[in-house]
Amino acid sequence: RLVLICGPVCAVACAIWVGFVLDFILEPFLLLFGQKPGYDASCGGSVKKDTNEAAKAEAKDGKDSKSKAKAKEDGKGKAKKQKKATEGSWWKPQPQEWEADERPGGAMQLKRMVKSGLATLVPEESYEAYHEARVAYDHNPQTIMARTIFSLAVVFYCWQISGIVPRTAVFVKHCDRVARSLSNPQVAYMVQGRDGQPMLIDDYLQGYKWIDANTPKDSRVMAWWDYGYQITGIGRRTSIADGNTWNHEHIATLGRMLTSPEKKAWNAIRHLADYVLVWAGGGGDDLAKSPHLARIGNSVFPDHCGDDDPKCNKFSFYGDNTPTPMMARSLLYKLCQSGVTAKVRVNQNLFKEVHTTKHGLMRVYQVVNISQESKDWIANPTNRECDAPGSWYCVGKYPPALDKLIALRRNFAQLEDFNKAGSGKSAYTKLIEKELGGKDEI
Numbered sequence: 001r002l003v004l005i006c007g008p009v010c011a012v013a014c015a016i017w018v019g020f021v022l023d024f025i026l027e028p029f030l031l032l033f034g035q036k037p038g039y040d041a042s043c044g045g046s047v048k049k050d051t052n053e054a055a056k057a058e059a060k061d062g063k064d065s066k067s068k069a070k071a072k073e074d075g076k077g078k079a080k081k082q083k084k085a086t087e088g089s090w091w092k093p094q095p096q097e098w099e100a101d102e103r104p105g106g107a108m109q110l111k112r113m114v115k116s117g118l119a120t121l122v123p124e125e126s127y128e129a130y131h132e133a134r135v136a137y138d139h140n141p142q143t144i145m146a147r148t149i150f151s152l153a154v155v156f157y158c159w160q161i162s163g164i165v166p167r168t169a170v171f172v173k174h175c176d177r178v179a180r181s182l183s184n185p186q187v188a189y190m191v192q193g194r195d196g197q198p199m200l201i202d203d204y205l206q207g208y209k210w211i212d213a214n215t216p217k218d219s220r221v222m223a224w225w226d227y228g229y230q231i232t233g234i235g236r237r238t239s240i241a242d243g244n245t246w247n248h249e250h251i252a253t254l255g256r257m258l259t260s261p262e263k264k265a266w267n268a269i270r271h272l273a274d275y276v277l278v279w280a281g282g283g284g285d286d287l288a289k290s291p292h293l294a295r296i297g298n299s300v301f302p303d304h305c306g307d308d309d310p311k312c313n314k315f316s317f318y319g320d321n322t323p324t325p326m327m328a329r330s331l332l333y334k335l336c337q338s339g340v341t342a343k344v345r346v347n348q349n350l351f352k353e354v355h356t357t358k359h360g361l362m363r364v365y366q367v368v369n370i371s372q373e374s375k376d377w378i379a380n381p382t383n384r385e386c387d388a389p390g391s392w393y394c395v396g397k398y399p400p401a402l403d404k405l406i407a408l409r410r411n412f413a414q415l416e417d418f419n420k421a422g423s424g425k426s427a428y429t430k431l432i433e434k435e436l437g438g439k440d441e442i
Contacts, residue, residue: 037138207362208234222273256297374399
């Protein structure tokens with residue numbers, strides 16, 4: 001999201017800056033080859049001279065001191081008008097033969113607005129001095145030649161000394177790799193097979209298509225929130241959480257269920273979902289993420305790993321890649337490794353495996369003996385808390401069968417709220433306080 005939001009803004013800002021630098025370097029060469037200078041000597045002029053001449057002309061025709069005073073005031077007024085008129089031209093670069101009178105918009109429009117505002121603030125002497133210097137900057141041959149030499153020095157430094165060229169090449173390659181990784185779909189990608197030939201891996205895409213074709217339309221699919229949009233958009237089924245789920249307590253509840261022992265997880269999941277989906281097969285699958293799921297669950301359910309282990313280190317792998325006892329008992333480990341690791345099997349009376357993709361990257365399990373009572377309660381519109389009658393915005397509610405589980409939750413203090421006083425903070429929150437330089441003791 002940050003790349004999508006900030007990328008274009010940063011690119012435009014850098015392009016404007018680079019454009020100004022290139023204009024500065026190229027302009028003296030263009031002037032030498034006959035380009036029309038940006039500032040004409042006829043634009044502007046001596047306002048002070050015009051003021052004196054106007055006053056003298058009017059005073060000469062006056063017959064008394066009162067006429068002279070009036071002539072002087074009129075002369076000043078005319079001078080102000082002339083200055084105001086010239087302010088509309090001296091700060092505008094003269095258009096080239098092939099250009100329109102004025103091109104609105106863009107960085108140049110912004111530059112014109114700033115300079116026109118500054119023109120009304122500078123003293124008259126400064127106004128004339130700037131105009132004369134700016135005209136000389138574009139017309140004086142010695143000045144143009146000095147600018148040309150300086151531009152050549154800048155180019156030589158950037159090309160030969162600064163190291164910008166090799167760094168630019170590295171940056172361009174990095175941008176290309178990032179662009180390719182972001183533009184390629186996550187649900188299907190190309191790899192090189194053992195025979196050296198390209199091979200399409202579309203397990204995720206085919207898995208979601210299977211869900212769409214083989215599950216009831218009102219099915220609810222539980223998975224980690226990373227896949228929520230894909231379940232909804234490709235599988236066309238209801239997901240329990242997605243990338244727009246801002247309720248940390250709900251995400252933590254999901255993490256606790258998936259990293260709990262199999263039977264304990266089933267007792268809760270049967271009230272919320274009809275299917276459970278996991279990403280398996282190694283790499284960045286759900287097992288690789290599972291320690292984070294357990295840690296998030298423990299941030300709201302202190303009994304999950306215990307206050308003595310706020311980061312849930314007991315839910316992890318040993319150095320030889322074997323799971324700790326807590327992980328080995330977890331539902332997530334069994335769903336990913338069932339039939340893959342020796343002696344690891346899912347209890348088919350609780351979770352029935354209904355689909356595994358070609359390369360084993362996605363596995364789908366049906367929740368056995370779901371609670372139809374809880375499903376009907378959730379679907380009943382009268383049990384929804386909406387911001388207005390008939391509104392689409394309704395805060396989710398858990399079925400009454402999960403009241404005991406929800407009662408165990410402890411509200412999670414967001415990072416920006418850690419400095420608030422009060423009791424009831426979880427061990428995880430206190431640990432973060434300590435790591436951020438807060439209290440010395442947990």
